[in-house]
Amino acid sequence: MTQYTTPNRTIEASNGSTYAYRRYGKPGTIPVLFFQHFRGNLDNWDPTLVDDIAQQHEVILFDASGVALSKGPVPTTFQEFGRDAxxxxxxxxxxxxxxxxxxxxGFTAQExxxxAPHLVHRIxxxxTGPQGGRDMHGWTEQARSHAMKDVQGAEDILYLFFSPSYASQGKGQEFVGRIFTRTEDRDASITLATRDAQAAAIIDWGIQDFSxxxxxxxxxxxxxxxxxxxxxxxxTVNSYLLAGHLPHATLKIxxxxxxxxLFQYPHEFAAEVTTFLAA
Structure with a gap:
């Protein structure tokens, strides 16, 4: 199985929500649970990145409650997203x-x-960034115009995820090709109502408060x-804040x-993750 072929599954939880997920990789290992980006679904995970990690670990991708194929109310804060997970x-x-x-x-993973610290092996x-971090309370106007567009295209992914350089944009084009290679059993698109709920939670998380x-x-x-x-x-300053305040953190830029x-350097970052999980 790979991210290109592994089937969508569903499971109902005690909170009444039904979750869509994909699960594959090396059995008998501590699974790696993936938490997705704003407006992302199962198909937005880079197959190259996830498949590389799946060679050494079981991987589980899932949609939060009310996101894409998952059913239930969309959480409205990242504390709620944590409980949902x-x-x-x-x-x-x-x-x-x-x-x-x-x-x-990453906000949800922190929550x-x-x-539930007893559940967590490594992170x-x-x-991503910490709650109350620096320059996280809303995006620049240009970034917001791409992030909040009702119908997004490849140009929005390339602007928001990749640097303007020729090399980075080229890697971005390759990434776009990978995430649209799968044609069967694809995940559902994110609704605008879900987008807006996630955006409101982002604003709340990003209110600057260094305490x-x-x-x-x-x-x-x-x-x-x-x-x-x-x-x-x-x-990026928020990655430095995380690394500086987490007791047992390693930083890679x-x-x-x-x-x-992580989609520009999928093989390299997968190798970094695999080494980190094996330590």
């Missing part, structure tokens, strides 16, 4: 997980680690923090890269 984890009867949070998925926080950084000291699991050197969605550095 725990309902999904409980439905699968998982007792230990690795968390991989990208962008707003899962704070709300990967990619292109919130003290929460990070309670996350004791080893954590890999990574980003591009010029993230325009969650400014990728050059000539924006928010989607």
């Amino acid at each position: 725990l309902a999904f984890i409980g439905a699968l009867e998982l007792t230990k997980v690795n968390l991989f949070g990208f962008s707003i998925g 899962v680690a704070l709300q 990967i926080l990619a292109g 919130k950084l003290s929460r990070l000291t309670s996350i004791q699991a080893p954590t890999l923090v990574a980003n591009g050197d010029n993230d325009i969605m969650v400014p 990728y050059p000539d890269a924006n928010h989607g550095f």
